[in-house]
Amino acid sequence: xxxxxxxxxxxxxxxxxxxxxxxxxxxxxxxxxxxxxxxxxxxxxxxxxxxxxxxxxxxxxxxxxxxxxxxxxxxxxxxxxxxxxxxxxxxxxxxxxxxxxxxxxxxxxxxxxxxxxxxxxxxxxxxxxxxxxxxxxxxxxxxxxxxxxxxxxxxxxxxxxxxxxxxxxxxxxxxxxxxxxxxxxxxxxxxxxxx
Ligand SMILES: C[S@@+](CC[C@H](N)C(=O)[O-])C[C@H]1O[C@@H](n2cnc3c(N)ncnc32)[C@H](O)[C@@H]1O
Numbered sequence: 001x002x003x004x005x006x007x008x009x010x011x012x013x014x015x016x017x018x019x020x021x022x023x024x025x026x027x028x029x030x031x032x033x034x035x036x037x038x039x040x041x042x043x044x045x046x047x048x049x050x051x052x053x054x055x056x057x058x059x060x061x062x063x064x065x066x067x068x069x070x071x072x073x074x075x076x077x078x079x080x081x082x083x084x085x086x087x088x089x090x091x092x093x094x095x096x097x098x099x100x101x102x103x104x105x106x107x108x109x110x111x112x113x114x115x116x117x118x119x120x121x122x123x124x125x126x127x128x129x130x131x132x133x134x135x136x137x138x139x140x141x142x143x144x145x146x147x148x149x150x151x152x153x154x155x156x157x158x159x160x161x162x163x164x165x166x167x168x169x170x171x172x173x174x175x176x177x178x179x180x181x182x183x184x185x186x187x188x189x190x191x192x193x194x195x
Pocket of ligand 1 (some may be wrong): 018044
């Protein structure tokens with residue numbers, strides 16, 4: 001779905017931040033020229049490298065770094081993707097990271113960002129409902145995971161993310177909020193990045 005949304009071409013170069021076990025990077029690598037898969041966790045990268053090798057995919061460059069530290073030395077890229085990782089940054093650092101990501105993209109390049117985030121209306125009730133749904137699906141494990149997320153991590157309001165994206169030089173092309181606590185954005189690097 002992400003690859004279709006981005007209309008990825010065989011010549012495209014992508015960066016994925018927070019690649020985790022590499023599922024998206026491996027799928028993407030099969031239909032583009034090169035993927036840079038970035039994660040702060042060596043354990044995740046080891047797992048993802050092994051998975052890519054088993055899948056026979058060799059055009060992924062795995063890199064131990066994060067949103068705030070990855071230095072992209074190669075040419076600007078066509079698209080950046082990040083899923084369920086951006087909430088690890090507090091809002092000030094989200095802004096810093098988005099400006100860094102913007103500089104890694106070619107003019108007109110795309111950013112696909114999906115994460116846990118909240119609409120302001122009824123936010124507390126929505127979070128409580130989500131935690132109950134997780135508990136129903138996975139008992140204590142998923143309940144505690146969801147509670148920890150909202151207690152200790154940095155999911156924010158969608159309107160804050162809207163502002164951070166536009167201030168970092170992105171135009172929001174499409175935004176979809178769903179299930180109360182999730183959102184997806186497709187953004188384009190604006191012509192005149194207000195950096
Ligand atoms: C919940 S996993 C999501 C993995 C994958 N993107 C997915 O959707 O399945 C979050 C990933 O983000 C990584 N991560 C956490 N902080 C990060 C940072 N500052 N920069 C890059 N990746 C980070 C974690 O190591 C982890 O692999």
